[in-house]
Amino acid sequence: MITETGSVTIHNVAKVAGVSISTVSRVVNGLGRVAPETRRKVENAIRRLDFHPNSRAQALSRKRTDTIGLIVPDFEGQYFSMLMEGAHEEAQTNGVHIMVIKAKESEAQIEAVSRLCSEGRTDGAILMLSELYDEVLEEIGDINGPLVILDRDVNVWRLDNVLLDNRLGAFEATKHFIDIHRITKMFFVGSSKSNLDTFARAQGFSDALKSIGQDAQGRQFFGNNYSYDEGYRIAEEKIYPLIESQEHYGVVAANDDIACGIIDALMDKGIRVPEQVGITGFDDSDIAIHRRPKITTMHIPTKEIGRLAVRMILNRLADLVSEPTKVVMKARLIVRESCGCGKHNNRISGDKSVQ
Amino acid sequence: MITETGSVTIHNVAKVAGVSISTVSRVVNGLGRVAPETRRKVENAIRRLDFHPNSRAQALSRKRTDTIGLIVPDFEGQYFSMLMEGAHEEAQTNGVHIMVIKAKESEAQIEAVSRLCSEGRTDGAILMLSELYDEVLEEIGDINGPLVILDRDVNVWRLDNVLLDNRLGAFEATKHFIDIHRITKMFFVGSSKSNLDTFARAQGFSDALKSIGQDAQGRQFFGNNYSYDEGYRIAEEKIYPLIESQEHYGVVAANDDIACGIIDALMDKGIRVPEQVGITGFDDSDIAIHRRPKITTMHIPTKEIGRLAVRMILNRLADLVSEPTKVVMKARLIVRESCGCGKHNNRISGDKSVQ
DNA sequence: AAAAATGGTAAAAAGGCTTTTATAGGAATC
């Protein structure tokens, strides 16, 4: 009955308190009724022995781990930080833990879901799907345990869904140029076309153009990723050659990094930003505010998304909902300087302004 | 013997394969010898039933969870991302998982360690201690399970330690101004004095000043946190008034955000950066390269630290080491533009070239 | 040819908790 070094079990507590283990269990979990006198004895024993219930045994017995999985393609950037922040906060207040796995490729994603859900390591998982992998959806269809899909609009039975209206977001950014700045010549710069976010944002851009009777044909440029360098390269190679000195332009970038690259590339070419070319980013990341000109961008309620995703899993575990739930969040335009609004302290002295 | 919906257990496999559960276990784990014929039968059954061993039961039986805890004060910034990146990578290749908890205050940290280690949710934990909480060290002294302390130099029996030589890092940054730029008037700007990193970096700054016979007295300024705004405020209120127009200065900032704030504040006041005042950051974060002038900064091998921390825990679990291990990593100077070196496309006009 | 070693498998014993079921002792009922 005596266990090895270190671990003091419910048995030890029971022995010291002079009660049965089931009584100790009831005291620990506050279930069922326990006579005040007995409770006191047990609590003393627990304190004396510094007893901590073994969560592994609890997990086996209760058939749950009080842990939720979070599968993301990437740890970099504010998006992950904020998602984590929201998810952790909601988890924390509900006494559950977060297990994080990075899985970018479809194979790794399937593997991750399996480890978390099929093997029962977590009670549910949040899966961020930013690339177009149908095979993942197929594979996870028959996984047991609640699953929330982020970022990608899925219509699979049993899967909950939180997503951002990227199309509307880009539409609003583009509309800002049209309505406020009276600009009619616009470009869109995104990551790769296979990236779902970029694709949706390109659509929103296109929608806005259609609203003023234009076609997006030839005005959308796609790179390989969401980096500063891609933005710089595309601005230099594709956009700069199209700029005519007497015209005003607007560029809708698919994220803030790209926007920065574009700004620097154009400025390096001597174009006045935002006077001649206004630029908007997307994501409202740190750099959007720490740059001059400060970047006008679309704020994504990422923290809220993380919080909500955890909540949805918790709800499902508590059997509070039956139907698959889909929540679409909206991005919010944050007007700063790079679009042409506001002041832009930076270019005080020798404002390059070539030409 | 038949279990409820969903979960297929080792019993079911045994029954279908017509063998005992121990045989199934041996096949699954590849331990002991199994006749080829038997193995085939078991493998078929596993495939037919889509059996996944229940990790909760494994954890109880094996007395380990194959999970490592990571306790950090904050999810924001590159530091966390990179730490996560390294830790996850090392964990992944060794088949273990990462459970993340945010705990900034000492109470929360103690609680987190307890949940992870005392309750057996993880096999060990990495604890990042960036503030000076002695009570945490006292409390975790008698926790069982390997514990690696990051960032803070501890000399507690049983605790492994990975840290960065912040003092040396700041020393080198300061030395750069002295040796390369021949600057003799320097300032240091940090977060709060109770922040261990800031404190060590301030010391390094002081060391460098001593090496040229100066005293750091009155040249060190401390703010409330590591933010851009604090950098801006301190530069505006404390540093700007001290600047004389004919002199050249160097400012060693305790991180890149502060450095950015300083740069913008001084530029807003009409000071030429880096011509008249050179600035170095610390951390080599994203913004350090996406700003103009690009920020000269100290690169921290964060990913390596994360990787190493996990490795240390794994080693201890495998009983490969006995003595507490302490590893001190070095920061590396990344020379860019803000110190006065290199070109800085931004200020095309008056190329500085300090004296 | 008897004894010992070996190989393959089954049975059973943990592992530490939760939860259901059973059982004592007292209070309430008639």
Added chain:
DNA sequence: GATTCCTATAAAAGCCTTTTTACCATTTTT
């Protein structure tokens, strides 16, 4: 005063593996 009903607790039955032990049937050794 015997019967019924509660109540507080104990006992036992899972939860699902791993791992040790035991066993039988072959082989190998002496």
